[in-house]
């Protein structure tokens with residue numbers, strides 16, 4: 001049987017334990033894990049602010065993880081199906097803040113939403129460090 005490829009996407013800015021856990025749990029669903037890291041431009045469009053760490057730094061961080069087998073730059077949410085086909089992915093994994101949002105790729109792969117780790121977020125960390133919370 002051919003290896004089962006898992007794909008997931010995210011900005012992974014100000015890398016934290018919620019990111020580690022979703023990547024570990026995604027990796028457990030298959031034999032290899034490929035991660036699409038959101039470009040700086042996509043993050044700006046999605047969240048209205050530039051990431052703290054730029055896309056090259058975030059790609060470097062994610063590709064250094066033991067559970068990650070490959071990375072690429074995600075430039076558009078609408079290209080999700082193209083990325084899945086290019087990477088020969090069998091299953092798309094996303095955190096449950098995205099529940100239902102990517103069901104439209106179910107014609108090309110399985111789609112799994114995993115529960116988010118509570119009480120930690122990039123936005124919360126930025127506000128904490130900035131002294132706002």
Ligand code: C2G
Nearest residue numbers: 009010011012013018019022038094095116117120
């Ligand atoms: N995550 C999590 N628990 C947290 C925070 C994040 O499980 N406490 C998960 C998210 O659900 C997501 C991944 O970590 O699956 C990356 O989170 P973000 O960097 O916030 O990703 P996002 O900017 O939402 O980008 O194509 C979709 C996007 O690229 C997702």
